Amino acid sequence: MKQLWLTAKLDIVESLRARWFQIYTLIFGGIVALLFLFGLTESRVLGFIGLSRLLVTYIQLTMAILPIFVLITTVRSVAGDREAGVFEYLLSLPVSLFAWFWGKIIGRYIVVFAPVFLAMLAAVGWALIQGIEVPWAIFVYYSALLAVMSACFLGIGMLISSVARTTDMAQGAAFMVWLVLLLFLDLILLGVMIQGKVAPEVAVLVALVNPLQVFRTAALALFDPQLIVLGPSAYVILDTFGISGYGVFALVYPALLGLGCASLGYYLFRRGDLP
Amino acid sequence: MNKSPTSNEPMIQFTNVAKNFRRARVLDGISLNIGIGERVALIGSNGAGKTTLIRCLLGEYTFEGTVAIAGLDPRENRTKVLGNIGFVPQLPPPLKMPVGQLIEFSAALCGTDPQRIHAIARRLGLDIEGILTRQFVRLSGGMKQKLLIAIALGRDAKVLVMDEPAANLDPEARKIFFDLLAERLDDATMIISSHRLDEVSALVNRVIEMDMGKVVLDDQVKDAVALTAVLACRIVLSRFEPAFAKALDGWKFSSSTDNLVWSGEIAGPDRLRFLGIISRYTALVSDLSLAEARG
Numbered sequence: 001m002k003q004l005w006l007t008a009k010l011d012i013v014e015s016l017r018a019r020w021f022q023i024y025t026l027i028f029g030g031i032v033a034l035l036f037l038f039g040l041t042e043s044r045v046l047g048f049i050g051l052s053r054l055l056v057t058y059i060q061l062t063m064a065i066l067p068i069f070v071l072i073t074t075v076r077s078v079a080g081d082r083e084a085g086v087f088e089y090l091l092s093l094p095v096s097l098f099a100w101f102w103g104k105i106i107g108r109y110i111v112v113f114a115p116v117f118l119a120m121l122a123a124v125g126w127a128l129i130q131g132i133e134v135p136w137a138i139f140v141y142y143s144a145l146l147a148v149m150s151a152c153f154l155g156i157g158m159l160i161s162s163v164a165r166t167t168d169m170a171q172g173a174a175f176m177v178w179l180v181l182l183l184f185l186d187l188i189l190l191g192v193m194i195q196g197k198v199a200p201e202v203a204v205l206v207a208l209v210n211p212l213q214v215f216r217t218a219a220l221a222l223f224d225p226q227l228i229v230l231g232p233s234a235y236v237i238l239d240t241f242g243i244s245g246y247g248v249f250a251l252v253y254p255a256l257l258g259l260g261c262a263s264l265g266y267y268l269f270r271r272g273d274l275p
Numbered sequence: 276m277n278k279s280p281t282s283n284e285p286m287i288q289f290t291n292v293a294k295n296f297r298r299a300r301v302l303d304g305i306s307l308n309i310g311i312g313e314r315v316a317l318i319g320s321n322g323a324g325k326t327t328l329i330r331c332l333l334g335e336y337t338f339e340g341t342v343a344i345a346g347l348d349p350r351e352n353r354t355k356v357l358g359n360i361g362f363v364p365q366l367p368p369p370l371k372m373p374v375g376q377l378i379e380f381s382a383a384l385c386g387t388d389p390q391r392i393h394a395i396a397r398r399l400g401l402d403i404e405g406i407l408t409r410q411f412v413r414l415s416g417g418m419k420q421k422l423l424i425a426i427a428l429g430r431d432a433k434v435l436v437m438d439e440p441a442a443n444l445d446p447e448a449r450k451i452f453f454d455l456l457a458e459r460l461d462d463a464t465m466i467i468s469s470h471r472l473d474e475v476s477a478l479v480n481r482v483i484e485m486d487m488g489k490v491v492l493d494d495q496v497k498d499a500v501a502l503t504a505v506l507a508c509r510i511v512l513s514r515f516e517p518a519f520a521k522a523l524d525g526w527k528f529s530s531s532t533d534n535l536v537w538s539g540e541i542a543g544p545d546r547l548r549f550l551g552i553i554s555r556y557t558a559l560v561s562d563l564s565l566a567e568a569r570g
Contacts (some may be wrong), residue, residue, distance in 0.1 A: 002383070003354075003384065006380055006383055006384060009380075010372065010376070010380050013371075013372045013373075013376055014370070014371050014372055017371040017372070017410065018371060084368065084369050085364060085366050085367075085368045085369075086368040086369065086370060087335075088330070088335065088364055088368070089362070089364050089367075089368040089370075089423075090368070091333075091335055092333045092335070092357060092360070092362040092364075092436075093357060093380075093381055093384045093385065094353065094354040094355075094356075094357035094358040094384050094385060095353075095354070095357075095384050096353055096354055097353065271337070272337060273330075273335065273336045273337055274335040274336070275330060275335050275336075
């Protein structure tokens, strides 16, 4: 356990000094600052006003940026460390492979999730100071959604890092994964369904398997409980899960997917050449 | 390690070790026994398989055959085995963490006192207090090398694995490095990898040369000069040459008022390297003497 925390701490210290982390923090902090600056709390959309309106916009923006950012930075730094000889040296020290791999994931998870969450927390803090009402239920659910999304894409990123032997390969694979997930977002699925080339059940199943779509739908469900925006897919989702059930599914499934990918990554990592 | 090898049992044992990278056979059935207290120079050109063999020894690569350190597989018993191996890589890793953090991390994993590492770094001429908050990657090549040596030697390692360890060190630090190795002669097995034998010949008592993944030479080295030996040197020049003076100044030599007579001390194991430098200025040297000062 000591080795696990030492490795996690090491990864945090390394990340805090990396340029990607500074840009990453700046982006999420900047989004919240800009949303306040543009007076988003005073505007209204679909009945949302105040901090709810800001949080809805923030999570939509985060969902667009966070997955690709987590994937690329994870594979770049892990595969880059391996290529640059960091693994050769640090893995010559008496640290177990379990502690090394999972310690790295814990450290990276903290580093990836903290700026996103702290930016949101800062928005809540500012709202409290300004006397704006805080929608605590939305805040808690969005925080959980972001936590799960970070874990999911971190797990996928670690799996890619375990398989790819070079930074270029890892980066290319991460980008491909993101593109594929993006390709199977609902609008494209609906297009395919309309053309009649895929059974609607299959299209909906693909949408439910795609973590990007799962997050998107869960976020939409908060301000569009009937999921009208999704069209026919909404019937399947609501009939199968119900709105609360889908809320739980959107937290459990991506978390399990991330954990599964990370576990597979660990299995491959410990079986192969380390540096 | 819980288990200590007996005098008959080798400290390190490679048995028919083979490693392929795709279709390329990088190690081709290496079998070697290295005993306690042996100091082995692992030499060979680029691509000979030295680094791959070291990585197999450290349990970093998967391979065919077996590797055992004190009877234990380094892959299966990572923490036990690696806790007793001090490793200095040829290329320092580009770590962004501060020096203090790296020392703390290594010391905590190896179960040693960070102050032991500080003490060795100080002996090697590193102003350790001044660089504790500096990023490791921002140190000079020599400073990084000194710190990695200090981390490797700042614990009770039974096996020292070093890849060109003294290549970036100045003569003064090399002298101290040889002293530090001399202190470990009785209780440590050393493997020192290098492209050239003359760089490490004085440090070792056995030479293993590799080529195309095979051992092509395995020989003993008989060297009368001890690791701690110091040679007093006096050089008389026929005329002053600024470049030569600068080179001697690097070895901490002092000169007479006319800059024609130079004297200083060199570490015994460094004499080949020193003479290599002198040989570039042979035409200027009118007299040269080397005498053992201490050993």
